[in-house]
Amino acid sequence: MSNRNVTVIGAGSFGTALAMVLDQAGNNVQLWAREESIADHINEKHKNPSYLSDIKLSDSIIAYNDLEQCMQTQDMVVFATPSHTLRDVAVKLKPCLDGHEILVTVAKGIENDSFKTMSQVLVEVMQGTTLEDNIGVLYGPSHAEEVGMLKPTTVVASAYSTRTAKIIQETFLTPMFRVYVNSDVIGVEIGGSVKNIMAIAAGIVDGAELGDNAKGALITRGLHEMKRMGMMMGAHSDTFSGLTGMGDLIVTCTSSHSRNRSVGFRIGKGEKLDDIVKSMNMVAEGVKTTKSVYDWATKNKVEMPITKAVYGVLFDNVDPRDALYNLMTRDPKNEIVM
Incomplete structure (x- = not known):
C-alpha cells in the first residue's frame, strides 16, 4: 500500500x-x-x-x-x-x-x-x-x-x-x-493518443453499417499507422503490441464507453461534427488529435491514410462512404514492408 x-x-x-x-x-x-x-x-x-x-x-x-x-x-x-x-x-x-x-x-x-x-x-x-x-x-x-x-x-x-x-x-x-x-515514454503516448483517431474511424464504420470486415481491417491497419508514426519519433516497436498500443486500440474501437467511437458512430449516422460536440458533456480527445497528427504527417511526409480519411470526414465534409472508397482503392501494397 x-x-x-x-x-x-x-x-x-x-x-x-x-x-x-x-x-x-x-x-x-x-x-x-x-x-x-x-x-x-x-x-x-x-x-x-x-x-x-x-x-x-x-x-x-x-x-x-x-x-x-x-x-x-x-x-x-x-x-x-x-x-x-x-x-x-x-x-x-x-x-x-x-x-x-x-x-x-x-x-x-x-x-x-x-x-x-x-x-x-x-x-x-x-x-x-x-x-x-x-x-x-x-x-x-x-x-x-x-x-x-x-x-x-x-x-x-x-x-x-x-x-x-x-x-x-x-x-x-x-x-x-x-x-x-x-x-518508452514517446511510444506509450503516441499509442494512447493516435488510437483515439482510429476509434473515431471505427465508430464511423459502425454508424454507417459498413461491416465487421471493415472494422477488423481498420483496427489492424490503424495499429500499423500508429506504429509508423511512433517509430518516426523514436519509439520502440514492441510498445505498440502492448497495452497502450493494441490493448488501448481494441478497447477504444469497440467499447460503448468510448467517447471517440461515439463521435464517429454519430457521424456515420449522418450527424454533423459541430452538433455532436455541442451535445457532449465530455471531451472526445480524438477530434483535436486528428488535426495534430494529420498536420504532423503532412509536414513530415509520412503516409497515414486512415488519419487522412478521418480528417477529411471531420473537417472537410467528406462523406464517410467516399472516404472508405478512397481507402479501398489506394494503390495495391505489401502488407508488411521490411
Whole structure:
C-alpha cells in the first residue's frame, strides 16, 4: 500500500475514477474541480454530481476549487484535464509547486501546432521548477466507467526516469488496478493518443453499417499507422503490441464507453461534427488529435491514410462512404514492408 499525498487535477470522469483508485491504494487524495459547486457537492454528499454520479466516493477524498489550497505538501500531482487545456492548467499550477513533486499526466493527445505529447508539454511548462526526471504518464485501456466500478483494469506507467515510473506504479497499484512499467515514454503516448483517431474511424464504420470486415481491417491497419508514426519519433516497436498500443486500440474501437467511437458512430449516422460536440458533456480527445497528427504527417511526409480519411470526414465534409472508397482503392501494397 502506498501512503502518499496525491492531488488529482480535474474532477471529470477519469479524474474522479482515479481519485477512487488512489484512495483504495492507501494514499491521501485531494481532487481539484474547476467548478466550486462540484467540489462542495463531493465534500458534502461524497458523489460527483456531473460525472460517475451513481458511484459513492470515499469520505476521505477531499475536493477543492482553489489550486493553491489543494497543493499543500503534495508528493504527486495527477493531471486529468482534457489534453487541449493541459498547458494552461500547468501554467497556473506551476507557482504552487516547489519542484519535488512527481507530475503525472493521464490526458491523451498531441498538442495542435506544437505537435508535443502531453509529457513534453509538462516538461516545457515546468522548466525551472520540475526536473524532466520527475514527469511521467499513465496510459492504457481504462474507461473511467469501469475503473470507477473497480472492474479489473491494467495500465502502463512511463516516465523519463525508471525511478519515477516505479513510484507511479506503486502509488496507483491495487488488486483491481494493475500497473506495468514501460520506459518508452514517446511510444506509450503516441499509442494512447493516435488510437483515439482510429476509434473515431471505427465508430464511423459502425454508424454507417459498413461491416465487421471493415472494422477488423481498420483496427489492424490503424495499429500499423500508429506504429509508423511512433517509430518516426523514436519509439520502440514492441510498445505498440502492448497495452497502450493494441490493448488501448481494441478497447477504444469497440467499447460503448468510448467517447471517440461515439463521435464517429454519430457521424456515420449522418450527424454533423459541430452538433455532436455541442451535445457532449465530455471531451472526445480524438477530434483535436486528428488535426495534430494529420498536420504532423503532412509536414513530415509520412503516409497515414486512415488519419487522412478521418480528417477529411471531420473537417472537410467528406462523406464517410467516399472516404472508405478512397481507402479501398489506394494503390495495391505489401502488407508488411521490411
